[in-house]
Amino acid sequence: MAIRFAPVLAAIALIAAAPLPDAAIAKQPDAPAQGRRSEFEGIRNFRDLGGHRTADGHVVKRGLLYRSGSIHALTPGDRDTLAKLGLRALFDFRDRNERARGPVDWREGAPPIFSQDYDPDPKAMAAMLSAPDFTADKAEAAMTALYPELLRQLNGQYRRMFGELLAGHAPLGFYCSAGKDRTGIAAALLLTALGVPRETIVEDYLLSNQHAELPPAERMDETSRAYLERIDPAVLRKLLGVERAYIEVVFAQMDAHRGGAAGYLEDELGLTPAAIERLRGLYLR
Numbered sequence: 001m002a003i004r005f006a007p008v009l010a011a012i013a014l015i016a017a018a019p020l021p022d023a024a025i026a027k028q029p030d031a032p033a034q035g036r037r038s039e040f041e042g043i044r045n046f047r048d049l050g051g052h053r054t055a056d057g058h059v060v061k062r063g064l065l066y067r068s069g070s071i072h073a074l075t076p077g078d079r080d081t082l083a084k085l086g087l088r089a090l091f092d093f094r095d096r097n098e099r100a101r102g103p104v105d106w107r108e109g110a111p112p113i114f115s116q117d118y119d120p121d122p123k124a125m126a127a128m129l130s131a132p133d134f135t136a137d138k139a140e141a142a143m144t145a146l147y148p149e150l151l152r153q154l155n156g157q158y159r160r161m162f163g164e165l166l167a168g169h170a171p172l173g174f175y176c177s178a179g180k181d182r183t184g185i186a187a188a189l190l191l192t193a194l195g196v197p198r199e200t201i202v203e204d205y206l207l208s209n210q211h212a213e214l215p216p217a218e219r220m221d222e223t224s225r226a227y228l229e230r231i232d233p234a235v236l237r238k239l240l241g242v243e244r245a246y247i248e249v250v251f252a253q254m255d256a257h258r259g260g261a262a263g264y265l266e267d268e269l270g271l272t273p274a275a276i277e278r279l280r281g282l283y284l285r
Contacts, residue, residue: 039081042073045179045211049187052204054195058284064170065283067187069179069211070094072102079106087111089164091174093154093182095119102177114164116157134231139238140245143181147249150182151268158186159269162193166275168282180208180242188250193265193279198251205247 040046046069050062066085070092074082092099092115099115151158164172176182184205191201228236257264265271271279 040078041075042078043071044069045183045208047207049191049204052191052194052196052200054280054284055197056195058195058280060191060194060196061283061285064172065190066171066173067179067183068173068175069183070098070102070175070177071106072104074104074106082106083109085171085173087171087173088169089114089172091115091157091161091164091172091186093157093174093176093186098177114157114160116154118153134235136232136234136238139235140243143238143243143246144249146181147185147246148253150185151250151253154182154185155268158189161186161190162269162271162275162279165190165282166278170283178208178240179211180205181246184208184242184247185250188247189265189269192254192261193269193271193276194283195280202244202247206242206244209241 045067047067048062049065049067050060052060054060063085066087071078071082071090088111090111090113092104092113094102094115096117096119104110104113161172161174164170174183174186188201188205191204192198231239251261254261254264257267259266262273262276265276266273
């Protein structure tokens with residue numbers, strides 16, 4: 001079966017867009033030493049990237065770099081909490097349709113929110129998810145194939161994110177629907193540029209599995225419920241969670257580039273040695 005990245009992405013987005021269940025609102029598990037915040041009512045998978053140690057002994061500053069799932073379900077309390085963070089820029093990696101289904105209503109005082117228009121293929125998505133041979137193994141293969149496509153598709157957004165960071169426009173946050181794939185790639189690129197070891201990056205990436213729960217059926221729209229009725233739970237685990245193999249594809253893409261990871265960061269994201277030095281000066285201590 002041919003695998004297309006847009007259907008897989010849209011499937012995850014449909015499920016992730018459902019509001020948080022009451023149990024998740026009450027308590028979100030803390031992540032050891034990585035500053036996961038638990039005071040949000042309508043946001044999944046929010047955490048501070050600060051606290052990670054680099055290979056040369058520096059530490060990523062706290063309170064400057066945030067990753068998250070979608071913030072479209074903000075409550076008044078969430079707006080107050082986010083306002084206290086002093087965000088100067090936000091990057092919304094969701095596609096055009098996801099943003100239309102879940103617009104961010106921050107009202108006054110919101111920082112600039114950068115986004116990019118691109119469209120998934122809902123018909124292809126429906127065909128993929130309803131196929132009787134769409135097994136867990138094929139779901140994992142689909143997710144693995146998804147990541148190089150996301151690197152290509154969102155290159156402009158990732159490059160622009162680094163431009164904002166180099167301009168000192170932080171605290172800065174970035175998010176997608178579930179805060180695990182497009183956001184996970186952005187975090188991996190950022191932590192790589194800051195000199196954080198890969199194993200630490202993978203550990204941070206895998207924390208998203210703490211928020212891979214399925215929203216209650218009554219919280220979903222009819223389209224999402226219809227898809228869920230057809231999907232094997234083992235397939236769902238592959239789609240809603242993250243695996244080491246997914247993010248390792250990103251590292252493989254960088255390593256295969258001329259000049260390795262450093263060459264990739266420079267050629268694809270505009271991070272020259274001077275830019276890397278500035279980035280580390282701004283966001284490491």
